Every structure is written in C-alpha cells, then in structure tokens.
Amino acid sequence: MVLAAIGLDERQEAAYRALVALGAADVADLAHRLGLPEADTERVLRRLESRGLAAGSSARAGRWVAAPPEVALGALLTRQRDELERAEEAATRLAEEYRAEAAETAVPDLVEVVTGAAAVERRRDQLLLGAREEVCALVARGPLAVPARGVACRVVVEREVLSRPGGAAALAAALGGEVRLRVADRVPARLLVADRAVGMVPLTGPGAEPVALVARASGLLETLTALFEAVWRDALPLRLGQGGEAAEDAPAGPDTTDLEVLSLLLAGLTDASVAKQLDLGLRTVQRRVKGLMELAGVTTRLQLGWYAHERGWVTRV
Structure with a gap:
C-alpha cells in the first residue's frame, strides 16, 4: 500500500485510485469494482471525504468525485511532514531530559534486569537502533545483530561460529563492509556495548529462560567495556569477502x-x-x-x- 504512509488503509487506497481513474462514480459501480458491499463502500467514501480526498457530487445524488491528487495528497503529505517534525522535536527534548536525568540517576537505577526472550530481543534492538557513534559486541553463538549503516561497529566472534557450515558467508552477509571483525578462540561472554553509555550481557545460559542485565554509566559498564577491549586487543583480524566477488589488486599482490x-x-x-x-x-x-x-x-x-x-x-x- 503506497498511501499507507498518509493513513489510508487498503480499501481506502483502492477506492481513491478507482475514483481517480474514473473521475467520478456511483456507489453501486464503485462497490462492484472494489468487490465490497455498498454499505462498506459508502463508509470508505465518507472516510475519504473526511480526509479531503473525495466529495459527493452536487449535480447527482449518490455520485462521488475524486479530489485532484496533487492538491489533496499534497496537503496530507505536508500535514504528515509537520507532524513528523513535531514528533522529532519532542523526541529530541525527551532525549535531553533523559540524559540530564541519567547523570543524576540513583545507583539502583543504573542496572536493569530484562526477563524473557521477547523482552531481551526488544531491548537489544533498542540499544542497536539508539546507537549513534559505535557498537561493540562479543558474539559466541546465535544470530548476529548489528546496527544500521553509518554507525561504527567492532565485533569479536568465537572461532566456533566460523566452523559452522556457511559460517563465514553468513557473517559476511550480516556484517557488510563497515564492521571491523576479529576472531578469538573463546569469548568470555556475549556482550553488547553501545556508545560506551549502555551495555547488555546475558545472565542465563542456553536452555534457560533468557535474562539479561543492562548497565548504564557506572563502574559495571566500565568493566564491561574494558572486557571487550581486552578481548578485542588479543583477537585476530578476519577478512571476509562481500558477495563472493573478487576485486582486482595490483598484479604483484594477492587478490x-x-x-x-x-x-x-x-x-x-x-x-x-x-x-x-x-x-x-x-x-x-x-x-x-x-x-x-x-x-x-x-x-x-x-x-x-x-x-x-x-x-x-x-x-x-
């Protein structure tokens, strides 16, 4: 649905497209085209009317005409952009308030325990999406999650990850070319640190209900960051190709x-x-x-x- 971004559902978008194609249509004809009961079609048209996308014909009862897309859709898009800008401003203010509050947070609030697979995964995704400068990770097993492009990322994987069938290809596909990757015989724990401001480490092993500890700016977070740096320092660099295509190097060097x-x-x-x-x-x-x-x-x-x-x-x- 192309017009879902401005709040139209599938039926509303189909009805508006049909009206634009026809210029005008009776409720019965439009219902036949959409495969809907006339009562449902009437409700869809009323919804389009409330958004300024359609109007009842003044010349003929029961007949509807489409508003010009460049005018009607342009107005909706402008309104949507304005709302997004206001939401972004509000998010910025809230982030500033959060950082100010975090600087004065009581010790118990510096640590958060997250319980349950869905909650742990959701919290991990929040850390990744919220990262602005760098994400550091130790990966022992399980899927590898990395932040969106544009955020620096350093990852140490356990050698066992590479030993799995297709392990190197899976890493190459997941990481892309912007992640600096190293490999170690063993990693002491799965670990995620975002912007050196918040870290996440699991508290339970395989088979148990997932429980993770989230630590904000504190001595614990500094310890987790130091742990990552120690493992990173001793790990070996790993080069993975992208898509299996070999780029040409200088004739005298390796490809x-x-x-x-x-x-x-x-x-x-x-x-x-x-x-x-x-x-x-x-x-x-x-x-x-x-x-x-x-x-x-x-x-x-x-x-x-x-x-x-x-x-x-x-x-x-």
Whole structure:
C-alpha cells in the first residue's frame, strides 16, 4: 500500500485510485469494482471525504468525485511532514531530559534486569537502533545483530561460529563492509556495548529462560567495556569477502580470495575448513597458500603470517 504512509488503509487506497481513474462514480459501480458491499463502500467514501480526498457530487445524488491528487495528497503529505517534525522535536527534548536525568540517576537505577526472550530481543534492538557513534559486541553463538549503516561497529566472534557450515558467508552477509571483525578462540561472554553509555550481557545460559542485565554509566559498564577491549586487543583480524566477488589488486599482490584464505588460516581454521567456508576445492586453497608463500619469498606458514602483517595484507586495525 503506497498511501499507507498518509493513513489510508487498503480499501481506502483502492477506492481513491478507482475514483481517480474514473473521475467520478456511483456507489453501486464503485462497490462492484472494489468487490465490497455498498454499505462498506459508502463508509470508505465518507472516510475519504473526511480526509479531503473525495466529495459527493452536487449535480447527482449518490455520485462521488475524486479530489485532484496533487492538491489533496499534497496537503496530507505536508500535514504528515509537520507532524513528523513535531514528533522529532519532542523526541529530541525527551532525549535531553533523559540524559540530564541519567547523570543524576540513583545507583539502583543504573542496572536493569530484562526477563524473557521477547523482552531481551526488544531491548537489544533498542540499544542497536539508539546507537549513534559505535557498537561493540562479543558474539559466541546465535544470530548476529548489528546496527544500521553509518554507525561504527567492532565485533569479536568465537572461532566456533566460523566452523559452522556457511559460517563465514553468513557473517559476511550480516556484517557488510563497515564492521571491523576479529576472531578469538573463546569469548568470555556475549556482550553488547553501545556508545560506551549502555551495555547488555546475558545472565542465563542456553536452555534457560533468557535474562539479561543492562548497565548504564557506572563502574559495571566500565568493566564491561574494558572486557571487550581486552578481548578485542588479543583477537585476530578476519577478512571476509562481500558477495563472493573478487576485486582486482595490483598484479604483484594477492587478490581478494587470497586474502580471505590467509585471514581464515590466521584465524585458526584448517585448509579443509577454509575450503568449505569459501566454497573452494581443498587443492585450490593449498595452491593459493603455496602461491602466497612464493610471492612472499618464505618457506613456512608462520613466516607467511609475519610477512602478511608486515606488508599490511592482514592488519590489526
């Protein structure tokens, strides 16, 4: 429904479109076109009339005409924009009041316990949607949620996530190109921190009813942030391709697939696991690794890892 944004339901939009196409129509004809009883059609027309989109004909009883779209819809859109601007101003004022109140919040109010799967998911989404500068996350299992584009995001995933079938492809699809990603053998806990102002950590394990702790500006939040930074510092960078398309690099350097292979190997995956994640043959992976070693002029994979970091092929950003 294109016109739902200005408050029309499916029946009202269909009726208005029919009137615009016909110019004018009797209730009976319009009811036949819409497949509605005449009484329902009459109510729909009255609703359109209240919005200035239709009017009864002065020349013939029971006949309705459409208001010109450029006039009627233009007025509704202007009204909608005005309402949205007022709502945005109100939201800004409320946010300012909230921040001012948070600065003087009593200690018990700095911690919130959220119970139930739906409530935890809703609270997590609120944190992500409300982020304005950066989101930091530790991911051990389950779906990966990231904020909308335009917000910086750093994520550390547990290596087990990559070991699942299609794990690398799923991460690449979920993250896009704006997220800085690292991998660790284990992450101590699932964790989400938004703008260093609020953090969320689960209190229950798999199988139990989800319960999460939400911490605002406090010593607890500082501890959660420090935990993330410690895990991030020790984790290995991970490079994931987007859509499987290999961009061309300089002739003397590795291509995109080479770098994906190298990144996954440095993350601790075996040749066979890398082949499965990138949908390549095992021999193809081994051939690419051999080519990288020849390009780097080294004889061991350990030397290749050092060379890759020195040359910036894989960086700890």
